[in-house]
Amino acid sequence: MSTVIEEPREETEIASEEETTELVGLLAEFKDVDSIMKAARGVRNAGFIRWDVYSPFPIHGIDAVMGIKPTILPWLVLGGGLSGLIGGLTLQWFVNAYDYQFMISGKPYWSLPANIPVIFECTVLLSALTAVFGMLMLNRLPMHYNPLFKSERFRRATDDRFFIAIDAQDAKFDEHDTAALLESLGATAVETVED
Amino acid sequence: MSHSSDSTTRTDDRTQFAGGGKLFKIGATMAVAGLGLALIMGFGGPTPFRRFLFSYLVALAYFLSLALGSLAFVLLQHLTRSGWSVGVRRVAENIASTLPALGVLAIPIVLSVMMGNGYLYRWAIPENAERSIPGAHEAAAKGEDEVPPAPAAKSAGAPKQIIQEEAVESTDRPENPRDFKLDALTLMKRDFGLHWLNPWFFILRVVVYFLVWSGIAVWYRKQSILQDKTGDANITLAMQARSAPALVALGLTLTFGAFDLLMSLDPHWYSTIFGAYYFAGCAVASYALLTLIVFLLQRSGYLRDSINIEHYHDLGKYMFAFTFFYGYIAFSQYMLLWYANLPETTAWMARHGASTAHPNAFSGVIVTILFCKILVPFAAILSRHVKRARGVLAFWAVWILVFQFVDMYWIVMPELRGVGLSPRPADLACLVGVGGVFLAVLSRKMSAASLRPMADPRLPETLAHVNAY
Numbered sequence: 001m002s003t004v005i006e007e008p009r010e011e012t013e014i015a016s017e018e019e020t021t022e023l024v025g026l027l028a029e030f031k032d033v034d035s036i037m038k039a040a041r042g043v044r045n046a047g048f049i050r051w052d053v054y055s056p057f058p059i060h061g062i063d064a065v066m067g068i069k070p071t072i073l074p075w076l077v078l079g080g081g082l083s084g085l086i087g088g089l090t091l092q093w094f095v096n097a098y099d100y101q102f103m104i105s106g107k108p109y110w111s112l113p114a115n116i117p118v119i120f121e122c123t124v125l126l127s128a129l130t131a132v133f134g135m136l137m138l139n140r141l142p143m144h145y146n147p148l149f150k151s152e153r154f155r156r157a158t159d160d161r162f163f164i165a166i167d168a169q170d171a172k173f174d175e176h177d178t179a180a181l182l183e184s185l186g187a188t189a190v191e192t193v194e195d
Numbered sequence: 196m197s198h199s200s201d202s203t204t205r206t207d208d209r210t211q212f213a214g215g216g217k218l219f220k221i222g223a224t225m226a227v228a229g230l231g232l233a234l235i236m237g238f239g240g241p242t243p244f245r246r247f248l249f250s251y252l253v254a255l256a257y258f259l260s261l262a263l264g265s266l267a268f269v270l271l272q273h274l275t276r277s278g279w280s281v282g283v284r285r286v287a288e289n290i291a292s293t294l295p296a297l298g299v300l301a302i303p304i305v306l307s308v309m310m311g312n313g314y315l316y317r318w319a320i321p322e323n324a325e326r327s328i329p330g331a332h333e334a335a336a337k338g339e340d341e342v343p344p345a346p347a348a349k350s351a352g353a354p355k356q357i358i359q360e361e362a363v364e365s366t367d368r369p370e371n372p373r374d375f376k377l378d379a380l381t382l383m384k385r386d387f388g389l390h391w392l393n394p395w396f397f398i399l400r401v402v403v404y405f406l407v408w409s410g411i412a413v414w415y416r417k418q419s420i421l422q423d424k425t426g427d428a429n430i431t432l433a434m435q436a437r438s439a440p441a442l443v444a445l446g447l448t449l450t451f452g453a454f455d456l457l458m459s460l461d462p463h464w465y466s467t468i469f470g471a472y473y474f475a476g477c478a479v480a481s482y483a484l485l486t487l488i489v490f491l492l493q494r495s496g497y498l499r500d501s502i503n504i505e506h507y508h509d510l511g512k513y514m515f516a517f518t519f520f521y522g523y524i525a526f527s528q529y530m531l532l533w534y535a536n537l538p539e540t541t542a543w544m545a546r547h548g549a550s551t552a553h554p555n556a557f558s559g560v561i562v563t564i565l566f567c568k569i570l571v572p573f574a575a576i577l578s579r580h581v582k583r584a585r586g587v588l589a590f591w592a593v594w595i596l597v598f599q600f601v602d603m604y605w606i607v608m609p610e611l612r613g614v615g616l617s618p619r620p621a622d623l624a625c626l627v628g629v630g631g632v633f634l635a636v637l638s639r640k641m642s643a644a645s646l647r648p649m650a651d652p653r654l655p656e657t658l659a660h661v662n663a664y
Contacts, residue, residue, distance in 0.1 A: 060661040061661065074579070105536070106536075107534075113529070113530050113533050113534070114530070114534065116526060116530065117530070
């Protein structure tokens with residue numbers, strides 16, 4: 001008898017584990033560039049903020065359709081480049097003119113022409129590093145896990161299908177209405193993504 | 196890359212230039228008036244036409260840089276099988292096809308060398324030991340660029356001195372070519388070894404340069420126009436196949452052309468980067484001219500459908516990149532000469548105003564070049580927004596074209612030693628005259644064919660071109 005009492009408890013434990021999988025969003029599949037452009041416009045007009053488009057290759061003009069703001073990366077790179085410039089100049093001043101003065105072929109201890117190659121290289125170095133790591137940071141990369149990877153269908157995003165994923169955290173999100181919207185925009189398939 | 200399917204060839208684009216006749220008249224008038232006035236002003240003075248030749252060389256080197264840069268652009272687009280540039284390529288082909296006319300305009304330079312008076316190139320005086328520094332010929336024959344000290348110097352107890360007549364000469368009086376004394380290094384270049392600065396070898400080389408340049412320019416334009424009619428894609432393949440060897444030939448002739456026409460003004464001086472320096476100026480100035488011509492054509496209602504903001508963006512990228520390239524090369528040349536501090540190479544830099552210890556009239560010019568040809572345009576065209584604003588980009592194109600002229604002036608004019616920075620009406624007259632010929636020929640070429648390739652296989656690509664970043 002005691003076992004009878006215990007059985008439902010185990011079931012509730014399993015049920016509670018299932019409850020931890022929550023809805024992450026909706027994934028809609030499209031067949032070609034034109035339909036995904038149209039759908040992206042529709043999703044944007046519906047007022048969604050937290051959503052993205054996935055395609056096997058870059059689509060010209062998709063940024064404008066999705067309303068993506070210009071990246072701030074160039075400003076980060078400018079900042080990195082200027083830091084390199086000032087850093088390189090300061091380094092040479094400290095080393096050659098201040099901390100360890102050493103006369104080389106009658107040249108002044110601190111003269112700009114001789115410093116420019118090092119300044120140039122430091123500027124390029126910090127610009128390039130800022131560009132690479134700034135890009136990774138802004139794209140939230142590297143990202144080792146994404147719930148979308150659970151979808152079998154989504155694998156074709158690297159081959160011949162186009163996808164729109166809408167995040168369940170979006171204020172406008174509603175499981176049924178949003179799915180209906182995506183279907184009305186021409187999606188060939190809509191599925192839920194859970195995690 | 197994906198393109199929407201609605202952007203195929205449009206037929207309502209205005210591609211037939213109608214203003215050629217009017218521009219030709221303006222150009223011809225400028226040419227006759229400018230060159231005529233320059234020739235009249237050339238008479239007089241103790242050395243007639245010496246000033247004219249220098250002014251003329253500045254103007255010729257300037258317009259030559261525009262044509263050669265455009266030729267390099269055309270070859271580069273074929274070499275890279277570039278799609279975006281098809282719409283603007285014909286304009287560059289037209290600019291490059293002024294090269295045969297510029298070859299004709301080089302005749303006065305060749306004549307001055309043939310006459311052997313040394314007015315323009317001091318090495319072109321007749322082989323005459325009396326006009327070299329004593330002992331220089333013997334030293335040159337032995338391959339030394341130093342001569343034993345002259346008896347006078349020896350009696351004064353002076354150590355063995357390097358012949359450096361340019362470095363020590365006073366710059367406050369104009370020179371007379373009759374007084375030129377050639378040093379051992381110059382004589383070595385002229386009378387020994389390769390006989391590089393031998394007048395007849397020089398003339399042969401100049402002829403070869405212009406034949407190569409004109410041949411490439413004329414052939415590429417002819418094939419491109421032929422394709423307008425036939426639409427044969429094999430023409431594109433043939434142009435691509437020849438672009439690599441043509442670019443090599445252009446690189447060599449341009450480098451040696453810059454050595455011969457500009458660097459040999461001071462036969463004592465040498466800078467191995469000088470060819471690249473001239474090429475950098477060619478590239479940046481020709482992209483500026485290309486942008487400006489496309490802008491003016493579009494303002495007059497031509498090519499409205501085939502060239503859009505994306506093409507300006509790319510031309511702006513070229514202008515920006517080669518402004519920086521020019522700065523890199525110009526600074527490299529300066530810094531290496533400054534650092535090595537060898538008398539025979541720093542003398543040129545000092546004469547051209549680069550010495551802070553002994554500044555001269557050209558010091559202001561070199562600082563102007565540093566700021567106005569490198570730093571200011573670099574900062575100005577850096578932004579994507581500037582590259583995508585047609586009017587603003589056209590302004591910077593004009594700016595670059597102005598300072599390319601200042602650069603050519605700075606290269607040539609200090610070699611007219613002893614007069615300092617002395618702009619004369621003859622400088623302007625030569626600029627107007629050579630520019631008039633350039634404009635007249637260019638306007639003829641522009642009206643002779645459509646303003647863009649009509650049947651290039653990559654035309655749809657250029658019409659649908661988008662910069663993703």
